[in-house]
Structure formats: C-alpha cells, structure tokens
Amino acid sequence: MMAGMPDVDVFSALANPVRREILMRLRTGPQGASELAHGFDIGRPAVSEHLQVLRKARLIREQPRGRERYYHLDPRPLSKVHAWIEAFDKYWQKRLAVLEEVLNEEAKKS
Amino acid sequence: MTAAAVIRAERVYPHPPGAIWKALTDPELHARWWAAGDVRPIVGHRFELDMGKWGKQACQVLNVEPERLFRYRFATGNLDTIITWELVPEGQGTRLRLTHEGFDLDSPLSRQAFEGMKGGWPKVLQRLEAAAVGPD
Numbered sequence: 001m002m003a004g005m006p007d008v009d010v011f012s013a014l015a016n017p018v019r020r021e022i023l024m025r026l027r028t029g030p031q032g033a034s035e036l037a038h039g040f041d042i043g044r045p046a047v048s049e050h051l052q053v054l055r056k057a058r059l060i061r062e063q064p065r066g067r068e069r070y071y072h073l074d075p076r077p078l079s080k081v082h083a084w085i086e087a088f089d090k091y092w093q094k095r096l097a098v099l100e101e102v103l104n105e106e107a108k109k110s
Numbered sequence: 111m112t113a114a115a116v117i118r119a120e121r122v123y124p125h126p127p128g129a130i131w132k133a134l135t136d137p138e139l140h141a142r143w144w145a146a147g148d149v150r151p152i153v154g155h156r157f158e159l160d161m162g163k164w165g166k167q168a169c170q171v172l173n174v175e176p177e178r179l180f181r182y183r184f185a186t187g188n189l190d191t192i193i194t195w196e197l198v199p200e201g202q203g204t205r206l207r208l209t210h211e212g213f214d215l216d217s218p219l220s221r222q223a224f225e226g227m228k229g230g231w232p233k234v235l236q237r238l239e240a241a242a243v244g245p246d
Binding site: 085092093095096097098100102106107 | 129130
C-alpha cells in the first residue's frame, strides 16, 4: 500500500464536500477520529469512510495513538489540482488579453 | 478547498463598459476574441459556442444586466459550469471580472478540458504575439 500510485485519485477525493471540510480542519494540525467526526451530522461510520478515501488518495496519513487513530494532512497530491486550476487561469488570462486587442481594433474604427 | 472549483480572472480595460458589453454579447465580436456562437443578452436564450476541437458547447443565459452583468450556463451536459461576467466602471475604463464556477472535479470531462486547454496555449500565445504589433 505504501508504494506506487494512490488507489483514489485526488480529484475524486476532493469531489465531496465532507472530505474537503475534513482537509480544511486538518490544516491546523492532526486530529483524532472522534474529534473529526464531531460537527458532521452524517454519523461516524460515514466520516470513517470519507477518511479512508482521503487516506487512499494520500491526502491524509493515519497514525494510531493509544485507542485513537490520528489523522495528518498531507497536501502534496494537491499540486495536481493546483496545476489544473492554473491551466484554466492561464486560459482565461489569454482570452481576456485577446479581448483587449479586439476592443482596440473596434475603438480604432469609430 | 471549495474554492478549488472556481476560476476567477479579471482585467482592467481602457474602454467604456458599453464597448466591453458589446464584445461579450455580439456574436461577430465574440467570435473574434473567444468563440463563435449566437450569443445574445436575453434571459433564457439558448445558444452554442463553437469551441473548436472540444465541439459546440450548449449555453443558456441566466442573468442580464446591460453593461453590468452577464451570466450563462456553459457547456451544459459536459463541463456543466456557469460563467459570470461583471463590468465595473473604473476611471475612464472598465474592470471586467470573470467567474467560471461549478466544476465537478470528479468528471473526466473537466480533466479532459484541462488537458485540451494546456495543448491550446502555444497557439493562443502565437496569436497574442501577432496581435502585439497592433495598438497598445
């Protein structure tokens, strides 16, 4: 399980709002499973399932501590998403630049 | 992380809102800076934008506030996103704000579109270089 490709791709992992919220909460530091389940009204088994998806996408790491499992954020796979967003950003920046050329051409006509 | 599914871009133009509004809503002008299609500033109007190798994308106008706001569904049944253009007067010119939202990160088509856009950059760059000898 430790080597090779993640079992779940990062886009699928992020497609769910509960999982995004879990990641947001882990930004401030690791949290235990029961603490994490708190505040979601979907029940602990459902939260556990989401945690497993995030773990398989390598976005979080699991660490047993006594009877609790603790979860750590690992943001590295997010670079893929960042690249995706950057592509759209650049696409639109180019379109907006071409728009200016068209506006200039139109302004010259009148 | 929710912001991951929203793309924003903006640019200030030395042109009045009316000129930009026309470029957003007039098919002839629209085709020159983005895509050909029967775009019209009428709420409920359905049109298609010809995105070249990604095919014609179904769109539908959602909101129209002349020279202020233009919002439409973009690529319905495909990317399923919403595009909003906002025009804000700024000095002698206009600030144009784009919000492109509603991406389903889980959809293979979203990712395909991303791949397509990556491939399209060099061509767009060439066009920009060619246009750069013009005014400004």
